[in-house]
Amino acid sequence: MRIVVQKFGGSSIADPELIRNVARRVVRAKQKGNRVVVVVSAMGDTTDELIDLAYRVTASPHSREIDMLLTTGEQISIALLAMAINELGHEAVSLTGYQAGITTDHAHMQARIVNIDPERVRQELDQDKIVVVAGFQGMTVTGEIATLGRGGSDTTAVALAASLKADLCEIYTDVDGVYTADPRIIPKAVKLNYISYDEMLELASLGALVLQPRAVEFAKNYSVPLLIRSSFNECEGTLVGEVASVESCHPVSGVAHDLNVAKIGIFDVPDRPGIARNIFRTLAREQINVDMIIQGWVRDDRNDIVFTVTRGDLEKALPVVERIVKEIEASGFVYNDRVAKVSIVGAGMITNPGVAANMFKALAEQGINIEMISTSEIKVSCIIEEDQAIKAVGALHAEFFK
Amino acid sequence: MRIVVQKFGGSSIADPELIRNVARRVVRAKQKGNRVVVVVSAMGDTTDELIDLAYRVTASPHSREIDMLLTTGEQISIALLAMAINELGHEAVSLTGYQAGITTDHAHMQARIVNIDPERVRQELDQDKIVVVAGFQGMTVTGEIATLGRGGSDTTAVALAASLKADLCEIYTDVDGVYTADPRIIPKAVKLNYISYDEMLELASLGALVLQPRAVEFAKNYSVPLLIRSSFNECEGTLVGEVASVESCHPVSGVAHDLNVAKIGIFDVPDRPGIARNIFRTLAREQINVDMIIQGWVRDDRNDIVFTVTRGDLEKALPVVERIVKEIEASGFVYNDRVAKVSIVGAGMITNPGVAANMFKALAEQGINIEMISTSEIKVSCIIEEDQAIKAVGALHAEFFK
Numbered sequence: 001m002r003i004v005v006q007k008f009g010g011s012s013i014a015d016p017e018l019i020r021n022v023a024r025r026v027v028r029a030k031q032k033g034n035r036v037v038v039v040v041s042a043m044g045d046t047t048d049e050l051i052d053l054a055y056r057v058t059a060s061p062h063s064r065e066i067d068m069l070l071t072t073g074e075q076i077s078i079a080l081l082a083m084a085i086n087e088l089g090h091e092a093v094s095l096t097g098y099q100a101g102i103t104t105d106h107a108h109m110q111a112r113i114v115n116i117d118p119e120r121v122r123q124e125l126d127q128d129k130i131v132v133v134a135g136f137q138g139m140t141v142t143g144e145i146a147t148l149g150r151g152g153s154d155t156t157a158v159a160l161a162a163s164l165k166a167d168l169c170e171i172y173t174d175v176d177g178v179y180t181a182d183p184r185i186i187p188k189a190v191k192l193n194y195i196s197y198d199e200m201l202e203l204a205s206l207g208a209l210v211l212q213p214r215a216v217e218f219a220k221n222y223s224v225p226l227l228i229r230s231s232f233n234e235c236e237g238t239l240v241g242e243v244a245s246v247e248s249c250h251p252v253s254g255v256a257h258d259l260n261v262a263k264i265g266i267f268d269v270p271d272r273p274g275i276a277r278n279i280f281r282t283l284a285r286e287q288i289n290v291d292m293i294i295q296g297w298v299r300d301d302r303n304d305i306v307f308t309v310t311r312g313d314l315e316k317a318l319p320v321v322e323r324i325v326k327e328i329e330a331s332g333f334v335y336n337d338r339v340a341k342v343s344i345v346g347a348g349m350i351t352n353p354g355v356a357a358n359m360f361k362a363l364a365e366q367g368i369n370i371e372m373i374s375t376s377e378i379k380v381s382c383i384i385e386e387d388q389a390i391k392a393v394g395a396l397h398a399e400f401f402k
Numbered sequence: 403m404r405i406v407v408q409k410f411g412g413s414s415i416a417d418p419e420l421i422r423n424v425a426r427r428v429v430r431a432k433q434k435g436n437r438v439v440v441v442v443s444a445m446g447d448t449t450d451e452l453i454d455l456a457y458r459v460t461a462s463p464h465s466r467e468i469d470m471l472l473t474t475g476e477q478i479s480i481a482l483l484a485m486a487i488n489e490l491g492h493e494a495v496s497l498t499g500y501q502a503g504i505t506t507d508h509a510h511m512q513a514r515i516v517n518i519d520p521e522r523v524r525q526e527l528d529q530d531k532i533v534v535v536a537g538f539q540g541m542t543v544t545g546e547i548a549t550l551g552r553g554g555s556d557t558t559a560v561a562l563a564a565s566l567k568a569d570l571c572e573i574y575t576d577v578d579g580v581y582t583a584d585p586r587i588i589p590k591a592v593k594l595n596y597i598s599y600d601e602m603l604e605l606a607s608l609g610a611l612v613l614q615p616r617a618v619e620f621a622k623n624y625s626v627p628l629l630i631r632s633s634f635n636e637c638e639g640t641l642v643g644e645v646a647s648v649e650s651c652h653p654v655s656g657v658a659h660d661l662n663v664a665k666i667g668i669f670d671v672p673d674r675p676g677i678a679r680n681i682f683r684t685l686a687r688e689q690i691n692v693d694m695i696i697q698g699w700v701r702d703d704r705n706d707i708v709f710t711v712t713r714g715d716l717e718k719a720l721p722v723v724e725r726i727v728k729e730i731e732a733s734g735f736v737y738n739d740r741v742a743k744v745s746i747v748g749a750g751m752i753t754n755p756g757v758a759a760n761m762f763k764a765l766a767e768q769g770i771n772i773e774m775i776s777t778s779e780i781k782v783s784c785i786i787e788e789d790q791a792i793k794a795v796g797a798l799h800a801e802f803f804k
Contacts, residue, residue, distance in 0.1 A: 016455065016458035016459045019459055020459065050478070053418065053478075053482065054481070054482065054485060056418035057418045057421055057422065057482045057485050057486050057489070058485045058486060058488065058489035059489075060489070061485040061488075062484070062485065062488050064495075065481045065482075065484045065485045065488070065496055066481070068477060068480065068481035068484070068496050068498075069477075069478060069481035069482065069485075071477070072474035072477045072478050072481075075470060075471075075473070075474045075477075076452070076455075076471060076474050078470065079456070079467045079468070079470035079471035079474075080455065080456065080459045080467075080471065082464070082467045082470070083456060083459050083460045083463040083464065083467045083471075084459050084460060086460065086463075086464050086467070087459070087460035087461075087462070093466075094467055094470050096470075096547070099545055120545075143501055143522075145498070
């Protein structure tokens, strides 16, 4: 019998009426002859409300206690969804992360799943039950409750699907699937029927946050087929799988943009081995995620290093950078948080030379200045002025999806 | 080093400000040189709100899922209280019922604690931490989350105190302690400094619900000294202990009343062995709690049996009684839900003959008709008309606390 794992995000179960809707959808999958495991997030804004409550108690909550607090959100969801499924005459059983056999490491608020023992879930499936599992959480080997960090429910779903050798992992969200660009700003954007893990990874990390990058990585490593679809309609969605799309006549699968970007430049960095390692190890130790890194041509034994961080990390990054500048005897640093990143992603780029050039041409024709460029095998990203981001996405979509 | 278990109810931690208050009180106990374990309920009306949420999803939630849902309430409380204690510079660690080693039986929504393994709690105390434990919950041996039923946090606190061989279990609530009568209706009522377990048990089950009867029973069986006091002031409270009060010059410790009473009478019950057993076993199987039972003098091989239930159980009880009446061939039944129970409780009664007579005299002088009487060694209860309850309590308090 086929095993299907379905994951529903917080907006899909934000109130009792929506929970009943999800229950009906889950039961339909069961009635089609599948064994069904459902993973849910916390209802609506519950997680934010709980965090707010914590900060009303203390300005500096310990991360262990934040995890103790936040995991209640998913526990409420699983109980209510199991009740709603039972109400429809199908047997359901809710399981916390711990009960579902999910073991994590000890990094509170950003734990990683280290093992899943799917025994209990299997037993319940064998008894013909629908199993409802709390996303985003697990237990350490020492019995502490830990969360996987934001978006961790996607990872829970994929990891459970992998451990159960599920036939499909359906990610229900509030969009119909993955589009060639954000349909809210590009009305001509079209939904992709298929996309490869690698393309999805690039799109996810580029701000088209339909799926958490960690979840996609997990799916790729364990070859779990993902189907991204809307919980509010019956659209087919986008399948994420192993092979790059061969049917597509487009070298580019999608155009992504990300406004949550700030850039920092360090001037006149001495050209010594290990300097870059020094800079970025220091930033990593302060939990600052660096995205793009550009190092120019060395002149006079010195060069500039420019990199980007999320705007949320900027405030934390600046004093660290100031310290680094002194340590390495650079001449100074600047920053700009009014920039954006636009990217094109497509496995077809590998075999289509000139795609990057077409991107630069399309931007130039709109008078958009490119401040930084970064490329990978299936992606080209440009940092531009924030104000020009939407115009840039429009131009790029028009260029690659004629 | 002394071990103190402190229990705070939902009204004591209803918002972040109150949680910080409780944290300060906990820290004071720690600073006095105690090892401190804190047991908390869900904040304010959280439990009722969660139950309401469940009924908005389904009219008939499964009790297993209700437990999964409700236990989040206490989990939120422990996380927030631990944060507030940490904020004050003392190390705290929150533990769910499961993490605190509390094992229950499988009776969801009314589970009983079958075992406590205090190892983890001890370890944390040994590391000089304040341990914050979720009340009202535990885990079955098969790994299911179960709740102890309403007021179960009292039981958690007492059971933990027993297993840790604590020197004192403090129950913080919204009243200053146990009074000779409800001070809201008898302004002259005085707080008792000391009361025995047995007296407390009678008072608790008589509607003076400062403490859950199950918790008192537990404390009695394991000789855990209880101190009932207010979380909103520094009053001394009432100590509940082993020995009956000998200092008191009053044979009666308190006057209690209970308006949550309905009486049911079955007429002309055949006088056969096993008939009473039949009636009350049937009611027990339907989860209907019977309080007072009166059986009069047998005449013509028949007699009347009158008993009381809570008003909430009346609707459930009536069809059962109707069935019983047919089965045992009684002549019929009547009920009245406009009655009240007034009681006097006191270990001193055993050695003071005539206390019951004085009670009946005091009621008669006020023209109050007694409909049922029930006595135990340390208690006399009378069922009277609901409208006369407050007048009755006033008369009894004046009689016994001159």
